Amino acid sequence: MITFKEALNRVLEHPLDLGNELVPLMQSNGRYLAEPIYADRDFPPFNRVTKDGIAINFDGAIGTGEKLQVEGVASAGMKQLSLVDDKNCIEVMTGAVLPKNTDTVIMYEHLTIDEGFAVINKEVTKGQNVHYKGSDESQGTQVLSKGTLITPSEIGVMASVGKPKVLVKKVPKVCSIATGNELVDIHVSPEPHQIRKSNSVTMLSSLSNLGITGSSLHLLDDKESIEKGLSSALKENDVLLLSGGVSKGKFDFIPEVMEYLGVEKIFHRVAQRPGKPFWFGVHKESKTVIFSFPGNPVSTYANYHLYFLPWLYKSWDIKTEERSAKLMVDLEIRPPLTRFIQVKSKWNTNCLEVTPIVENGSGDLTSLSRADGFICLEPREEVYKTGELVRFVNIR
Numbered sequence: 001m002i003t004f005k006e007a008l009n010r011v012l013e014h015p016l017d018l019g020n021e022l023v024p025l026m027q028s029n030g031r032y033l034a035e036p037i038y039a040d041r042d043f044p045p046f047n048r049v050t051k052d053g054i055a056i057n058f059d060g061a062i063g064t065g066e067k068l069q070v071e072g073v074a075s076a077g078m079k080q081l082s083l084v085d086d087k088n089c090i091e092v093m094t095g096a097v098l099p100k101n102t103d104t105v106i107m108y109e110h111l112t113i114d115e116g117f118a119v120i121n122k123e124v125t126k127g128q129n130v131h132y133k134g135s136d137e138s139q140g141t142q143v144l145s146k147g148t149l150i151t152p153s154e155i156g157v158m159a160s161v162g163k164p165k166v167l168v169k170k171v172p173k174v175c176s177i178a179t180g181n182e183l184v185d186i187h188v189s190p191e192p193h194q195i196r197k198s199n200s201v202t203m204l205s206s207l208s209n210l211g212i213t214g215s216s217l218h219l220l221d222d223k224e225s226i227e228k229g230l231s232s233a234l235k236e237n238d239v240l241l242l243s244g245g246v247s248k249g250k251f252d253f254i255p256e257v258m259e260y261l262g263v264e265k266i267f268h269r270v271a272q273r274p275g276k277p278f279w280f281g282v283h284k285e286s287k288t289v290i291f292s293f294p295g296n297p298v299s300t301y302a303n304y305h306l307y308f309l310p311w312l313y314k315s316w317d318i319k320t321e322e323r324s325a326k327l328m329v330d331l332e333i334r335p336p337l338t339r340f341i342q343v344k345s346k347w348n349t350n351c352l353e354v355t356p357i358v359e360n361g362s363g364d365l366t367s368l369s370r371a372d373g374f375i376c377l378e379p380r381e382e383v384y385k386t387g388e389l390v391r392f393v394n395i396r
């Protein structure tokens with residue numbers, strides 16, 4: 001049996017080149033950028049008025065003690081106006097182009113305007129209330145880098161620089177496969193010996209967080225239907241995510257049928273808990289990568305985060321950072337298994353603190369809804385002490 005570290009390295013040795021695709025900007029939310037984005041003009045593109053009020057020529061107008069005659073009104077969307085007399089002013093609205101021959105804006109709250117003349121009631125600083133051309137970004141600057149996760153903020157930036165379509169990393173075609181005679185659909189009233197499918201649904205909804213619309217399949221515990229189902233799933237998908245049928249039981253046929261179908265086994269069984277009977281393989285002919293997770297719900301979900309997600313980010317060539325958190329209890333993790341323990345997390349003055357949740361083993365389906373993530377603890381002789389920083393894998 002190989003270690004968790006070795007298993008993960010082997011998984012990461014088999015990334016897929018998924019390629020890129022052009023998608024409409026409004027469909028790019030949640031995807032990863034496959035091109036850098038540049039400012040197509042200065043931002044802001046002109047000296048922009050930031051308060052409703054008047055624009056003046058500071059040197060010409062301040063200190064005269066006179067009333068300033070209003071020459072006109074400039075609103076957002078109007079072409080640039082020009083102040084004719086340095087001692088006068090132009091009324092300006094937020095978002096307007098600062099008129100030529102003016103350099104300073106005074107907001108209405110600091111003015112009295114009466115019969116076409118403005119009187120300033122507060123001290124003025126030259127240049128105030130102007131958002132200068134190119135002060136955010138100058139034309140040609142890279143504003144978003146390749147590999148950035150697109151959220152509504154990035155969509156706004158891309159709209160500003162005129163990108164109606166955007167090149168993103170292509171998502172893989174994924175099939176989430178449930179195995180087992182005991183499983184029935186969600187809407188079915190189960191017989192006492194049956195249970196409703198949850199793993200495949202959990203994985204499908206996790207995939208949807210990544211912009212992946214996966215398909216699903218249910219295989220019964222007989223070699224023929226597994227063979228039939230898997231052979232078409234291999235042809236149609238880049239990735240298969242299976243749950244169940246990989247341990248030592250008399251009906252755990254997945255590894256055997258995989259190998260019969262020409263899938264190369266990279267490894268089976270890892271020195272970890274939960275998730276020990278994990279089977280991983282690649283089908284060279286169809287270039288499909290197969291993650292066959294143990295069926296217990298916590299094992300499936302832990303392995304999805306521990307192996308599939310890092311594999312996907314590697315395939316997308318996206319760097320991810322490991323997170324750490326402060327352990328709030330002592331834990332003894334003796335060799336030989338790496339342990340993944342479900343925890344609740346809480347921020348406390350810039351530090352994420354984690355406490356194991358109460359759970360009832362890897363078959364305890366509801367425990368997942370009480371946990372925020374897993375901590376990863378390598379086996380060792382010394383006890384993990386309260387206050388120690390440990391690796392944290394977020395599942396929220």
Ligand SMILES: Nc1nc2c(c(=O)[nH]1)N[C@H]1C(S)=C(S)[C@@H](COP(=O)(O)OP(=O)(O)OC[C@H]3O[C@@H](n4cnc5c(N)ncnc54)[C@H](O)[C@@H]3O)O[C@H]1N2
Pocket residue numbers: 178179180182183195196197198199200243244245246247248249252274275276277293294295296297299362363
């Ligand atoms: N003799 C041994 N027995 C077992 C071992 C072992 O090493 N030697 N490993 C245990 C461990 S650890 C795990 S984990 C399980 C994994 O077994 P399988 O991958 O073969 O999974 P199944 O037996 O098919 O199912 C296990 C359990 O999970 C439930 N399940 C399966 N699929 C779903 C689903 N889609 N939704 C909800 N629940 C699901 C299933 O009904 C079983 O209760 O093996 C141990 N045994």
Ligand code: MOO
Pocket residue numbers: 272273274275276277294296299362363
């Ligand atoms: O290692 Mo199995 O995954 O308990 O639960």
